Amino acid sequence: MSGTDSGPDPAPQHSGTSSVTVMPARTILRTFGPFLRPQWPGCVLAGLLAVAGTGVALLKPWPLKYLFDEVLLPGGGPVRPDVQSILLLIVVALAGVALLDSLVGAARSYALTYVGERVAAAIRTRLYDHLQRLSLSYHERTPTGELTTRLTGDVDKVRGLLTSTLVDASTNALTLLSMVGVLLVLDWQLSVALLLVLPLLMLTVASFRARIRAVEENAREVEGDLAAVAQESLVAVKLIKATGREEHESRRFRGRSDDSVAAVLRTARTSTFFGGAVDAVVAVAVAGLVGLGAQRVLAGALTPGDLVIFTSYLRDFFGPTRALSKLPAQLTRAGVRAARIADTLKRTPDVVDRPDARVADPPRHRIALEGVGFAYAPGHPVLREVDLTVPVGTTLAVVGPTGAGKSTIAALLCRLQDPTSGRVLLDDEDLRDLTSDSLHTHVGLVPQEAMLFRASVRENIAYARPGASAAEIEHAARVAQAHDFVLALPDGYDTVLAERGATLSGGQRQRLALARAVLQDCCVLVLDEPTTGLDARSEDAVLRALQQVSSGRTTVIITHRMAAAMTADDIVVLDAGRVVERGKHHQLIAAGGLYTEMCRLQGLTGPSTALHDEETSYEHRSARQLETEPAQPSPT
Known part of the structure; x- marks a missing residue:
């Protein structure tokens, strides 16, 4: 999650020994x-x-x-x-x-x-x-x-x-x-x-x-x-x-x-x-x-x-x-x-299963936030009375300026945090009534920073499913638009990556993280700032991968990049922890509010972007635009 959205820390406890008795x-x-x-x-x-x-x-x-x-x-x-x-x-x-x-x-x-x-x-x-x-x-x-x-x-x-x-x-x-x-x-x-x-x-x-x-x-x-x-x-x-x-x-x-x-x-x-x-x-x-x-x-x-x-x-x-x-x-x-x-x-986690928690079933209708408020410290709310509904099989983009509370919503949907007030629902079930392990089999998170281990590409993709077959791993890489650059690495899928994937580009790291999510096969996918810090070419490759990954899944994209939000079925605009706008791309552009201003600042307010049609779809870009960036060398 983005640190900018995490809000103030609750009375930080100094880590030194002075706070601990002998x-x-x-x-x-x-x-x-x-x-x-x-x-x-x-x-x-x-x-x-x-x-x-x-x-x-x-x-x-x-x-x-x-x-x-x-x-x-x-x-x-x-x-x-x-x-x-x-x-x-x-x-x-x-x-x-x-x-x-x-x-x-x-x-x-x-x-x-x-x-x-x-x-x-x-x-x-x-x-x-x-x-x-x-x-x-x-x-x-x-x-x-x-x-x-x-x-x-x-x-x-x-x-x-x-x-x-x-x-x-x-x-x-x-x-x-x-x-x-x-x-x-x-x-x-x-x-x-x-x-x-x-x-x-x-x-x-x-x-x-x-x-x-x-x-x-x-x-x-x-x-x-x-x-x-x-x-x-x-x-x-x-x-x-x-x-x-x-x-x-x-x-x-x-x-x-x-x-x-x-x-x-x-x-x-x-x-x-x-x-x-x-x-x-x-x-x-x-x-x-x-x-x-x-x-x-x-x-x-x-x-x-x-x-x-x-x-x-x-x-x-x-x-x-x-x-x-x-x-x-x-x-x-x-x-x-x-x-x-x-x-x-002796410290207990903030998020724990209730004694009578039930096993989560795959969502059939929706995931939703009802009147959700959240604060990391009393008196400093990050979210205020947020209502969101994401019908199953659709894609919702949550956009807004830095510090608006976007990444906090990602944490709540994956139950990395519990709301201070209100409810987060899977269909009509409060997430707090479900076991965390079963919830995480249905709701997956691709964090802002693509976390890669010092292991082979194959092992990194199969991290959530260690027993996956080579065919399943390759299929996940193809869906995430990662297969071609993986094959260009010195040892292909057996290439051992540097710590945190340091020798790969940002776009390549992000697509491997997406491949991992595909292989995990969660029916709900939460993507936290998937294109942050990427250049235009890498962003384009990741966006195409996102379209492939989100196909047939309920997807929530947390982003401040309008290019990532434009193709969503629905867009929610957050500001200071509140929902201030909601609608499709062309509706929000026509409204002339915060969303329009953010698009203008990113150079996306021209006529071609005002209409959300096939001409703006990433699926219909030219072959030249769809080329993946060349793979960078990985350490032997």
């Missing part, structure tokens, strides 16, 4: 838990491996305890005769524990990767499906680069949170509890001293949490802006090159890139300071506790082997503690991304 862990699990549920076997396996890893971590220092207490420092007694056997067992135990730790760690890592990728794919697919169903207004006010970032970077952050981060946190918590239990048995006084360090760690975490949240939100917003600028510039590369604005766009991208670097560095500095503060607390605590443990050994309360276990657990204790202390910051960072995804998933 999700707490419980809300994240409630929101994304359904994506984890199908992967429960992998989750259970990862959990069991995490428990096994905790057990292996607890076993690590015990061979060293026996090395010190039974071999190296046996309490001043005589050296045991079986010391070599004991030493061999200790060495085997050390190697076995290390090997087991490696195997368990590798298996756990693979299980988490498997679950994480499956969960990410499920979230990404659900998000993509939901984006496809959201209303056009949402896509119009949300940059494509921002949506792309949500599908990629944001989903990856949430994947890491749901798998690695939470499993690691659970493993670390289990490890800490197990170590505390063992240490309490070894020496409760040292254990109490160790636990006294934890409040200081929590205080350090709390002092950094708000700052980490702020810099992460800013980094996420700047990242989305950078992606949006890149996507926008790449799409408009032809305009940029044609206007010599390459350097300007490079500077604009460089500026956003510098902003992104600065935001990431702010996040890195904050994380570095936070990690340094935590490490400093841990280092001081470890030094103090090792000194206290040495005093306990000298006092005879602990054996050297006990001190080895305590020191090893102390090192391993503060590793998980440090990781858990950073968990709030990780939750904050992932929470920003999760909130963006959840915000999109």
